[in-house]
Amino acid sequence: MNKEKRYKILSLFQSKNPVPQTGLVFSSPFELLLCVMLSAQSTDIMVNKITKILFKKANTPESILLLGLDRLKSYIKNIGLYNIKALNILRTSFLILTKHKGIIPNNRIELESFPGVGRKTSNIVLNILFKKKTIAVDTHVFRVSNRTHFAKGKNVKEVEKKLIKVVPDIFKTNFHSWFILHGRYVCTARKIKCSICLISKLCEFKKK
Missing domain, CATH: 1.10.340.30 (Hypothetical protein; domain 2)
Incomplete structure (x- = not known):
């Protein structure tokens, strides 16, 4: 996947959810x-x-x-x-x-x-x-990154290293939340919901 396509994907996520929130409830x-x-x-x-x-x-x-x-x-x-x-x-x-x-x-x-x-x-x-520009790679981020070809890697360390390199700084703060939400509700492990996917035209998953 080239950098132009990655930028378009992240811009779409940002336009839909500019301030994504973690699903965890906390007050400190x-x-x-x-x-x-x-x-x-x-x-x-x-x-x-x-x-x-x-x-x-x-x-x-x-x-x-x-x-x-x-x-x-x-x-x-x-x-x-x-x-x-x-x-x-x-x-x-x-x-x-x-x-x-x-x-x-x-x-x-x-x-x-x-x-x-x-x-x-x-x-x-x-x-x-x-607000550090870190990117946590869990099962959702790992799956979506590999499936879409946004950042491919054999393990979480490889994917994290690639993401840190290819994700523009302006998107790094929210990247983790966007990909977790996408992996949890759309690009799921089994029943992939390509018909409602925001980035379906940019995704490089061959079986979609």
Whole structure:
């Protein structure tokens, strides 16, 4: 795919949804971090159901630590990998409180030093909270990038590297949200909805 076609695709997404919003519901940087940590191998809908109850009881590093492991598990037990997620959230809360004075750091190295925070999570936090020009590649972004030929790669690292290179800076802040929404509701894993696709004329998927 050439750069002119990529620019047209991103311009269409921007015209339709100039300020895309994440599907996660949060009201503070710490809440967002926890939401993203919980979202691994889960859906935004499930995460929001859990955090709606959890955050009423505990939504700061201090209050999470006061809950303790067993009580935290009881709040998030309906989500996948809840045992390790609970442990990571407690350890991360402790580090935020003791090493960062309760403030979420705005750089990748410190974010990825937290248990349970990998590259994808740090990219999302840096992008949403600090408006960094990072691009997180999850299953939706990976699928849409490869299927449309917008940025092809054998793994998420390859696709991320390609996207950082080919996505113009003016679109980088919102790129992740556009491609997630497109992958979630239109360019889905099985029943692809090409008939309602905004970018169908520009997409290079051969089987559409």
